[in-house]
Amino acid sequence: MSTPVQTERAITVTVNGVPRETTVPVRRLLSDALRHDLQLTGTHVGCEHGVCGACTVLVDGTPVRSCLVLAVQVDGKEVTTVEGLARDDGRGGEILHPVQEAFRECHALQCGFCTPGFLMTMAAGLEARDTSADITEEEVDEIVGGNLCRCTGYANIKKACRHAAGLMKEAGQ
Amino acid sequence: MTTKLFGEPVRRREDLRLITGRGRYTDDIGHGALAAAFVRSPYAHARILDIDVDAALDVEGVVAVYTYEDLYGPMAEPLPVLIPHPQLTAPRTGYPLARDVVQHVGEAVVMVVATDRYVAEDVCDRIAVSYEELPVVVGVDAAREAVHSVHSDVPDNVAARHHQETGDVEAALAASAHTLSFTQYIERSACMPMEGKGVHAVWNHDDSSLRVHTSTQASTSVRAAIAAKLQLSLEKVEVVAPDVGGGFGVKIVHPWPEELLVPMAAMALGQPVHWAEDRREHFISSAHEREQRQEITVGYDDEGRVTALDVRGWHDNGAYTPYGIIVPIVTATQLVGPYAIPVYRVRIDSVYTNTVIVTPYRGAGRPQGCYAMERTMDRIAQDLGLDRAEVRRRNLIQPDQFPYDHHLTFQDGRPVIYDSGNYEGLLDKLVALVGWDRAEERRAEAAARGKQLGIGMAMYVEGTGPGPYEGGHVQVLGSGKVLVSTGLTSQGQGHETAFAQIVASELGVPIEDIEVVTGDTRRFGYAVGTFASRAAVMSGNAIALAARGVRAKALRIAADVLEADVDDLEIDEGVVQVKGTPGASIPLRTVAVLSNPLRYAFDEAARQATQFAGPGDDSKPPVAVGDAPGLEHVDYYSPIRSTFASGAHAAVVEIDPTTWEIDVVDYAVVHDCGNIVNPMIVEGQVHGGVAQGVGGALYERMAYDADGQLQNASFMDFLMPYASEVPDVVIDHQETPSPLNPLGLKGAGEAGVIPGTACIASAIEDAVGRRIAAMPISPTELYDLVRNPDAERVPAATTGVPA
Numbered sequence: 001m002s003t004p005v006q007t008e009r010a011i012t013v014t015v016n017g018v019p020r021e022t023t024v025p026v027r028r029l030l031s032d033a034l035r036h037d038l039q040l041t042g043t044h045v046g047c048e049h050g051v052c053g054a055c056t057v058l059v060d061g062t063p064v065r066s067c068l069v070l071a072v073q074v075d076g077k078e079v080t081t082v083e084g085l086a087r088d089d090g091r092g093g094e095i096l097h098p099v100q101e102a103f104r105e106c107h108a109l110q111c112g113f114c115t116p117g118f119l120m121t122m123a124a125g126l127e128a129r130d131t132s133a134d135i136t137e138e139e140v141d142e143i144v145g146g147n148l149c150r151c152t153g154y155a156n157i158k159k160a161c162r163h164a165a166g167l168m169k170e171a172g173q
Numbered sequence: 174m175t176t177k178l179f180g181e182p183v184r185r186r187e188d189l190r191l192i193t194g195r196g197r198y199t200d201d202i203g204h205g206a207l208a209a210a211f212v213r214s215p216y217a218h219a220r221i222l223d224i225d226v227d228a229a230l231d232v233e234g235v236v237a238v239y240t241y242e243d244l245y246g247p248m249a250e251p252l253p254v255l256i257p258h259p260q261l262t263a264p265r266t267g268y269p270l271a272r273d274v275v276q277h278v279g280e281a282v283v284m285v286v287a288t289d290r291y292v293a294e295d296v297c298d299r300i301a302v303s304y305e306e307l308p309v310v311v312g313v314d315a316a317r318e319a320v321h322s323v324h325s326d327v328p329d330n331v332a333a334r335h336h337q338e339t340g341d342v343e344a345a346l347a348a349s350a351h352t353l354s355f356t357q358y359i360e361r362s363a364c365m366p367m368e369g370k371g372v373h374a375v376w377n378h379d380d381s382s383l384r385v386h387t388s389t390q391a392s393t394s395v396r397a398a399i400a401a402k403l404q405l406s407l408e409k410v411e412v413v414a415p416d417v418g419g420g421f422g423v424k425i426v427h428p429w430p431e432e433l434l435v436p437m438a439a440m441a442l443g444q445p446v447h448w449a450e451d452r453r454e455h456f457i458s459s460a461h462e463r464e465q466r467q468e469i470t471v472g473y474d475d476e477g478r479v480t481a482l483d484v485r486g487w488h489d490n491g492a493y494t495p496y497g498i499i500v501p502i503v504t505a506t507q508l509v510g511p512y513a514i515p516v517y518r519v520r521i522d523s524v525y526t527n528t529v530i531v532t533p534y535r536g537a538g539r540p541q542g543c544y545a546m547e548r549t550m551d552r553i554a555q556d557l558g559l560d561r562a563e564v565r566r567r568n569l570i571q572p573d574q575f576p577y578d579h580h581l582t583f584q585d586g587r588p589v590i591y592d593s594g595n596y597e598g599l600l601d602k603l604v605a606l607v608g609w610d611r612a613e614e615r616r617a618e619a620a621a622r623g624k625q626l627g628i629g630m631a632m633y634v635e636g637t638g639p640g641p642y643e644g645g646h647v648q649v650l651g652s653g654k655v656l657v658s659t660g661l662t663s664q665g666q667g668h669e670t671a672f673a674q675i676v677a678s679e680l681g682v683p684i685e686d687i688e689v690v691t692g693d694t695r696r697f698g699y700a701v702g703t704f705a706s707r708a709a710v711m712s713g714n715a716i717a718l719a720a721r722g723v724r725a726k727a728l729r730i731a732a733d734v735l736e737a738d739v740d741d742l743e744i745d746e747g748v749v750q751v752k753g754t755p756g757a758s759i760p761l762r763t764v765a766v767l768s769n770p771l772r773y774a775f776d777e778a779a780r781q782a783t784q785f786a787g788p789g790d791d792s793k794p795p796v797a798v799g800d801a802p803g804l805e806h807v808d809y810y811s812p813i814r815s816t817f818a819s820g821a822h823a824a825v826v827e828i829d830p831t832t833w834e835i836d837v838v839d840y841a842v843v844h845d846c847g848n849i850v851n852p853m854i855v856e857g858q859v860h861g862g863v864a865q866g867v868g869g870a871l872y873e874r875m876a877y878d879a880d881g882q883l884q885n886a887s888f889m890d891f892l893m894p895y896a897s898e899v900p901d902v903v904i905d906h907q908e909t910p911s912p913l914n915p916l917g918l919k920g921a922g923e924a925g926v927i928p929g930t931a932c933i934a935s936a937i938e939d940a941v942g943r944r945i946a947a948m949p950i951s952p953t954e955l956y957d958l959v960r961n962p963d964a965e966r967v968p969a970a971t972t973g974v975p976a
Binding site: 035049054113155 | 187194196289667887
């Protein structure tokens with residue numbers, strides 16, 4: 001049997017607003033490229049088969065399970081990870097995204113492992129809706145319904161979703 | 174005035190790093206390390222004939238390949254039996270890498286180390302292991318029949334026969350006005366933390382020391398195991414549990430083979446080695462729990478009061494018994510719950526099967542015990558035509574009966590003596606909270622919508638906070654920072670916050686000045702671990718005692734400086750002051766500087782402190798006999814026995830008679846964990862526990878086939894609840910402080926999961942009028958049950974469902 005040859009390819013991807021160039025084996029998962037090549041370890045890997053949602057990142061603004069995407073597939077695209085969710089306040093600090101504020105306020109995390117996936121999914125879900133409207137329970141269920149959490153029983157994650165929607169509504173007024 | 178933070182819903186101090194991606198879990202540490210991967214057995218029971226690694230050695234990037242033949246000294250011996258017990262007469266454990274025979278699918282056979290994980294898995298694919306298949310034992314019934322044996326030298330497959338009794342149960346049953354007997358099953362689930370296990374080991378060749386990060390619930394014990402197995406002096410091994418992505422029990426087992434093998438490779442190769450468990454590995458090589466068969470006979474009087482209880486159980490312990498028989502002991506001793514049972518006998522055989530090991534999963538045998546006892550209460554009620562709540566009420570231990578001695582021996586070897594409780598109070602609150610008395614109304618209303626509604630309840634008592642001890646260290650620095658450490662670990666319970674609240678309240682300092690570290694042997698060497706709902710009780714009290722020691726020393730030094738009596742001093746917002754005398758004060762940080770007679774003025778705090786330093790007394794040494802420099806204190810809390818928390822849950826289910834979907838529409842919890850440090854955190858623990866309880870009752874099961882293959886070893890097939898499966902939970906608290914510890918705490922971590930299976934089974938039975946004797950139950954199984962003409966029916970009078 002011969003030694004397998006790893007085909008590599010250079011990619012350019014904008015991660016959290018910063019253009020990054022890296023060379024990756026073509027079989028490398030986006031989750032591994034983010035975590036190990038770019039050392040952005042905030043994206044977590046819970047199942048590596050696309051079910052738990054812990055590894056969710058935004059690719060061109062859309063939530064994507066980074067364990068189901070190859071790094072080469074995001075060549076030329078913009079990726080946002082949990083590290084890029086808060087904004088720079090221009091004074092060396094950061095302004096948390098409303099979903100981050102809401103998670104902290106509502107005790108929506110315990111071990112924190114699934115949290116980045118929920119935050120990214122929820123941020124995209126809330127930003128995609130009309131933030132001036134009150135959020136409905138159906139919307140909350142839709143936004144939080146696809147990710148697994150083993151600690152919280154989801155009650156406080158749903159609460160955080162409502163709270164974040166409220167913060168975004170206030171901010172828009 | 175410093176806000177008294179004990180008891181307040183303080184927002185968590187862990188959260189900022191975790192919501193910004195700055196948490197550090199084991200797999201986030203050590204970029205560039207070599208990666209380990211494992212070849213695991215594809216057979217449930219087989220003899221290893223040959224391991225051919227030739228093809229693997231050609232792969233570019235392979236660094237090392239290890240089999241059992243490469244293990245030396247203590248590593249070549251079986252893994253330890255952590256918790257021996259006289260009744261565990263045939264303990265068996267595996268080897269770090271399988272020797273000769275594999276006993277379950279997933280057992281590690283070969284460890285590969287390569288330049289990265291992808292390459293390591295390529296190498297694994299090229300290693301050819303030949304096996305001779307052996308007969309497989311799956312399930313407690315097959316284990317009992319013992320047609321085949323898991324371990325050839327344990328022909329009956331019985332690892333242990335656990336037996337406790339409080340009197341002559343057969344005489345008491347014979348004398349009982351009524352008796353009934355039934356058999357029921359509960360299946361396997363597993364902890365399934367979102368983060369699997371992981372180990373990162375760095376060997377420092379220059380000083381011959383080893384640093385290991387591992388996703389564990391017991392870093393001090395992993396350290397001791399590594400030192401023993403790798404023949405290192407204890408002080409040359411450091412073990413750190415960094416951020417840990419959930420545990421729920423599976424990470425209390427130690428050492429996992431990988432916690433020894435990865436450090437072994439790091440030492441041998443002189444390079445950092447890393448391993449992150451993938452989800453399939455977690456399913457087939459980490460621990461499961463819950464499977465039992467229970468045969469119950471109960472005697473009772475005309476009023477429904479239990480006169481005798483006899484439980485015969487079989488507990489599936491999987492292939493090995495590294496964690497002893499803790500789970501069956503907990504089932505046996507916690508089964509009696511909040512009830513006064515005059516005569517009780519329990520006999521549980523712990524049996525081997527060719528499946529993954531069974532060790533505690535949140536609840537640790539209690540859900541099974543609760544299932545046995547609570548379903549017994551339901552049956553008595555149904556037999557006598559009594560309300561299920563009323564039968565429970567008649568059997569409860571009364572508030573004036575504490576301390577209540579069950580005359581049983583608990584998991585810690587100590588007597589099961591309930592320290593305090595108010596079980597009738599729980600029941601009253603539960604009945605009100607769930608609207609128990611409105612059940613018939615709701616049943617009719619649901620029927621009008623075409624749904625079958627049922628209601629069930631279950632009560633439990635949970636022994637929490639077992640010893641032997643935990644410790645705490647509190648130190649005030651000259652900067653005013655207060656460093657707190659304890660050896661036990663955290664997996665999301667909010668210890669950094671709860672322990673900081675305790676120190677803030679005990680010491681009178683702002684919580685912002687407090688930094689808490691857990692699970693790092695560099696900071697605290699003596700610890701037991703995080704399990705059995707013990708962290709708040711054990712480390713919380715140890716840290717409180719340590720803080721009290723610091724406070725006493727601070728007051729003594731300050732009294733000297735301020736020329737005041739110790740009793741006239743108080744500490745508020747980090748300042749020691751004479752009560753009622755403004756201006757007569759000294760900051761605690763300055764006291765900290767004064768506490769050390771060596772005061773090089775490295776910083777402003779030290780310079781300021783000199784103004785307080787009086788002339789030395791030449792007749793005494795600078796550090797008095799019996800004193801020590803520094804404002805710090807270490808203390809330990811070691812309880813005489815466990816403290817017993819309690820609670821009561823109720824579930825309302827609606828069943829759709831066309832799809833047989835089971836919808837938990839209401840879930841009510843009344844919970845008593847004594848004094849509460851942080852109610853927000855306690856409620857979070859209850860919510861999470863209930864979700865796992867619902868999962869265990871309705872969705873989660875390890876589907877082994879007859880060949881011992883786990884058919885659902887993925888999140889696609891093993892159904893854990895998403896948000897859509899978890900009901901809204903309403904919670905009411907009762908606080909019955911423990912008289913056993915200084916803070917009056919009882920544990921809260923596991924409570925939420927314990928009664929789930931029992932109360933949901935009760936509710937489903939109430940809805941459909943058929944006996945539910947095996948849990949979990951799926952819509953398909955429920956459909957089959959109601960269509961089966963032979964299915965046992967529940968007396969109609971007790972459910973309102975036509976028989």
